[in-house]
Amino acid sequence: MLFEVWAPRAAQVGLQLEGHTHPMERDPAREGWWRAAAEAAPGARYGFALDGGAPLPDPRSRRRPDGPEGLSAVVDPAGFSWRREWRGRALPGAVLYELHIGTFTREGTFDAAAERLPHLAELGVTHIELMPVCPFPGTHGWGYDGVAPWAVHEPYGGPEGLARFVDAAHGHGLGVVLDVVHNHLGPSGNHLPQFGPYFTDTHHTPWGAAVNLDAPGSDEVRAYFLGSALAWLRDYRLDGLRLDAVHALRDTRARHFLAELSAAVDALAVEVGRPLFLIGESDLNDPHTTAPREAGGHGLHAQWNDDFHHALHTLLTGERQGYYADFAEQGPHALMKTLLGGFFHDGTYSSFRGRTHGAPLNTLATPSYRLLGYAQTHDQIGNRATGDRLSARLSPGLLACAAAVVLCSPFTPMLFMGEEWGAGTPWQYFTDHQDPELAEAVRRGRRREFAAHGWAEEDIPDPQDPATRLRSCLDWSEPDREPHAELLGWYRRLIALRRAEPALADPWWSATGLSVAADGCLGFRRGPLYVLVNPRDRPAQARLGAPAADGAEVVAAWRPTDRPAADGTLRLPPETAVVLRCGGGRAGPDQPSLGSSRSEIELMQ
Structure with a gap:
């Protein structure tokens, strides 16, 4: 097989394969690329040694069986055993279900999650939205500190485990969407800077130097992330991708990376003969995110709508701190505005930001399904001090009210796992960093952040404590007992009603x-x-x-x-x-x- 790597700064590159060294030669057709041919079976360990240094994992490796710091392993996606044909499920009319593999079950694996798929099929959702599954430090974590955008976290089950899960989901008629992170990589195991200019100091982000989308060398960096996205959709037969924090993708080129990506995904959909879509997470309230490319937009097929969440949350809970303040001040009228026009902040003043924010959505040209509506997400729960769900503060009746608004809204509804039965378990922030200094820095940072808002340090869960993750695992005995069973029945009725009533999935705002x-x-x-x-x-x-x-x-x-x-x-x-x-x-x-x-x-x- 052919091994290739982009390493434009290296004077020499060696392929380390199963303990043997194979010299690599420059590719005369592609600047900065190196290649070598060698026999290798699936599972063979390999890496690339730059200028005589220690071997590093392949930036495009599909598997890192020994974790982010370990060598890569050969994977042949064509060897996945698919038992079912799949024609895809489009986004219009969808009901999404956000799921974290590591806490959906106590086992925390793809195979264990697959055993619960009948529950989701009976619930009536159409797509599972998996939180990130790329390799990250340790065994358990949220997944947003991954470092290998082409690979699958080994403790979850690796590439084969993901393929089995997707195949099983398709067998239940469920599409699968994957959350991917292009705006940064985690702090542990990120070797990309040793290979080339994957990051640039031209821009800065909350995570440090920005991913290089517009500085010298950015052609290959863009191709790296674009190729990763297409590989997920093609090799694992996924139906869509959720793009994390697209507002942090700094790109000054004439054609934004998101527009390039959406064009490539649309072309792949034609090639594979099934619908594919992209959902962006953005806090910009920018209509260009989902506007068609031919109209100057990025062409994403949908985006999360936090304004709807904030309006509904403040109405039901009465909270008014931080970014909730403007929504709480307007009361039910804030929710009214989002239901009629999408964004609450559409050029209005945001007291949290200290400036005007957002722009109006053209409701005559933008179908309402292009916005996702939700009462709970991993962010809105897990980024709270104790990871408390709405069920920790609201009665079953108020939870039922939230469900009715979300599932009958003009938006594409999304649920967070366990929401459908009012799960009594929290969903807290947890990590498993193997570097003691990094682990302590994360622990101190979390406590310092919430102590500034009046929380006692001893009340903030320790992200590194395994008990924090265990507390966050769903309790699958709850759906069979009250009051959870009654709420679950209500969610099922509402989802069935949405499926049976065309008016509830009407994509045009005039229906509301x-x-x-x-x-x-x-x-x-x-x-x-x-x-x-x-x-x-x-x-x-x-x-x-x-x-x-x-x-x-x-x-x-x-x-x-x-x-x-x-x-x-x-x-x-x-x-x-x-x-x-x-x-x-x-x-x-x-x-x-x-x-x-x-x-x-x-x-x-």
């Missing part, structure tokens, strides 16, 4: 109308369906005028709710959500209104 009551009750329309939410601890009323009241029926309710009375009045129990089918179809002047003894407002057209 919304109004908010002064006391925090809210209602929004999705075609002929009305979602009414009462998060208060006392009853509320919805009044339906003609023609909406004609033939109105309750199609889903968290708590038993009678159909509207003859005068169009519907009583909403405390902490509940109701989905109605109204006879009036799309909203008109006689649409429902929410009211109490103190307030009444109409659903807006």
Whole structure:
């Protein structure tokens, strides 16, 4: 087989293969590339020695069986055993489920996670979004400090384990999306700078020097990350990629790396004959992220929408610290704005940033499914001091309200693992750094960060303590007992309703109308369906005028709710959500209104 490596600064390069040295020669067709042919079976260990130094793992290796610092091992993706044909699942109409392999089960492996796939199929989600699986230090961690963007973490099961998991998911009709990190590499085991200018001091990021996307040598660096992305999609038959923190990709070239990547993914989709998509994580609230390339955008197929999360979170929890402040000040109106137009900060002043932020989304040209909506994610839970979920502070009724808003919203819904049954386990920040100094630095940094916000150091979980990871593992006995089982049934009903009702997956914003009551009750329309939410601890009323009241029926309710009375009045129990089918179809002047003894407002057209 042919071994190749880009090492433009080296005067000589040697291939170390199973303890034997093979001189490499320059590739006359590609500047800075070296190559050598040698016989090697799958699993053979190898590395590259630069200018007589110790062998280093291949930057493009598919497997590092001995961890990030160890040598590479030969992998033949063509040798994966696929049992099922897969035509793919597109993003429109999807319901995503974010999953961390290391804590989805206590075993923390692909194979153990695959045993729980029937639960996800019965839940009704369409895609699993795996958190990063590239090699990182130790056994357990979040995965965002990986150092080998082409390889698979060995303790999870390595490349073969990932292939088995994807194949099993496809057998249940589930697509698989992988979270990948292009904006930085972890601090331990990163040997890329020894091979070439993979990083540049031209730009700086929270992690230090930026990945080199626009400085000298950047052509090969861009090709490195682009090739990695395409390899995941092609070799592992993935359906999409979630791109971590794309706002940290510093690129001043005429064609942004994201636009180049999205064009390559679209071309690969045509080549393999199945839909492929990219989802960006961005805090810029920039419409260009998902705007078509021909219109000057980056062409990503979707992006996370933290504004929707913040608006929903503050409404249900009352929190108002940090970036929640602006959302809490606006109350239900913040959620109204996101449901009607996507971004809350669309050029408005952000007190957290001390400046205006974002730009308006063109709702006439941007389908609503291009934004992901969620009540919980790994970030929004794990970056809290104690990793507490919403279930730690909200009643089952309020959790049910959150589910109704997320799963009936115009966005592509995403759940975080265990959310569907109100998991009682936290999801905390944990690491397994093998370098004692690095481990202590992470421990001190975490404690210092939250101590500045008033937390006692002894209350901050130690990221390096194995118990922190164990506390974060899902308890699979919970879904079979109350109150978890009831909430799980509610999630299943809502997801089935979304699948059965075309209006709930309507990609155009014109299908949505919304109004908010002064006391925090809210209602929004999705075609002929009305979602009414009462998060208060006392009853509320919805009044339906003609023609909406004609033939109105309750199609889903968290708590038993009678159909509207003859005068169009519907009583909403405390902490509940109701989905109605109204006879009036799309909203008109006689649409429902929410009211109490103190307030009444109409659903807006």
